[in-house]
Amino acid sequence: MRAAPLVLRPDPAAAASIVTLADVRAAHRRIYRFIHRTPVLTSETLDARIGGGAHLLFKCENFQKVGAFKARGAQNAIFQLAEAEAASGVVTHSSGNHAAAVALAARRRGIPAHIVMPRTANRVKKAAVVAYGGRIVECDPTQAARESAAEAIRQATGAALIPPYDDERIIAGQGTCALEFLEQAGPAGLDLLLVPVGGGGLLAGTAVTAKAVSPATRVIGCEPAAVDDAARGFACGVLQPALGPRSIADGLLTALGNRNFIVIRALVDEVVTVSEQSIIDAMRLVWQTLKIIIEPSAAVPVAALLEGKIPMPADARSGIILTGGNVDLDKLPW
């Protein structure tokens, strides 16, 4: 007989034991000189396309250093390592943007970065890691292979592990994006905040920040239906295993982390899922109307809007974090 899995109840105190707004503010003070305060774009054409009087605001983390919000968390984690911890460098595993972010942050700190990447990772993302001076170690494209390779390097080199999402420093760092966004949204604020969810670093950080700064803002996680572990886990309270690399949204293939799950279960209002075709349609729509390059993962919240999955009050102001823009321009999905 197997024990029934532990069902996690929404518990704000548990969430607060992981990351608080104070941590997010401290992270912002630590990193703001090294990141872009990315712009917020709007488009009447896109608003009209979504309909229902929607007013959409897009926080363009595709313009962030390394082309993704991941620069926030990685720098927050690496800049606060004690000298002794940092001395032997850092190690991480990532399918892409976190990898480049760790390489950049390590280079700024003047320490080596060992990056475990799945053999199948996007070649543009691999090239970015190399460009920032990271040392890539390839592995099989499974969560277990990634974690064990990173652990082996940690033991061999003494490098400090910088997890991609299941980490207080990473969650706090990613939360700085919502901090800026809510400020940039001005006095009218945001009724909704739509965020893609993979490992849950950005969604958890966003929820911590939004619920503290602007409690009325609904925070909604958006996930490919093909890798819907977060949606199912959020609904039933039981952390779900990863589902393998079967979505075009290559940044969202990992399962939720433990810490992320606790925060998300406590503070997020809803997690919705979208089809692969909607992701492609949404990506193209954003390219065409906002004139910006976003990667498939970043299109997931827009896909949720296209699918009518986001219940919106009339004239709602919806903030969408466009998470990254690292795309292989020779392999577009249309």
Place this chain on the structure above:
Amino acid sequence: MRAAPLVLRPDPAAAASIVTLADVRAAHRRIYRFIHRTPVLTSETLDARIGGGAHLLFKCENFQKVGAFKARGAQNAIFQLAEAEAASGVVTHSSGNHAAAVALAARRRGIPAHIVMPRTANRVKKAAVVAYGGRIVECDPTQAARESAAEAIRQATGAALIPPYDDERIIAGQGTCALEFLEQAGPAGLDLLLVPVGGGGLLAGTAVTAKAVSPATRVIGCEPAAVDDAARGFACGVLQPALGPRSIADGLLTALGNRNFIVIRALVDEVVTVSEQSIIDAMRLVWQTLKIIIEPSAAVPVAALLEGKIPMPADARSGIILTGGNVDLDKLPW
């Protein structure tokens, strides 16, 4: 015996008789509520790629209404029509972005817009005109055919002609972009301002503004070598005829206008030319590093940097106006 062509000497007084900074400021007051104050982006990666300590600032008119700076001039012209002039609508000829801009401005004014477009115009640009309620009339892809079709419509309908570039109101409107840009560049200012040149509305407006607001800023026109009428005319002082549709930069196929030529000859410091391959390379480089969609015409100044055509002092701050982002995503040039 043919008479020798009139050689135009650089004449600031002649330029000032066409457009002044006061006209540009008046234009900005007229249109600022109806345009985006487009953001200025920078990229260390792109700076490094260009080398020489370059610091590049990109004014993103690809995010402008209708996806191009043309929204500025068209609205400036159409908003200042007297009621009687506006009553019968407006007519223009354009290969694309000016067409959409006139359609948008006319819709805002509540009047019809007749748009003469070459049969060969980019289908995305045609679709935009239709979306903004413009009535397209197709013509052969020559300057003469465009102008005569527009004139015929003007006579038949009484519509007011809104020329695409050879017009004081258009030049002043396009100059508002440089007005914002120089302000956004902050106290460090801009050492160089690089602008694509086709009909010369943007280049002329930029030169008027820059030379009045920031006289030390060098203003450089950038043109495809395949349609180098502006470069040759600038060099010899004789206005050159159009060269036909033989560049990928579909926004730059027209010849300089008369007014534009007078202003450019007086106030612009240099006009450089670039190859078609450099334009494609530059376009892709901007997509990849800035994560934004620009059309080939907008890539021309970046192509000039890639070709080493722009003499830059060390640590120069170069402002580049990214003029538009209307691209057929199904027909990318790589």
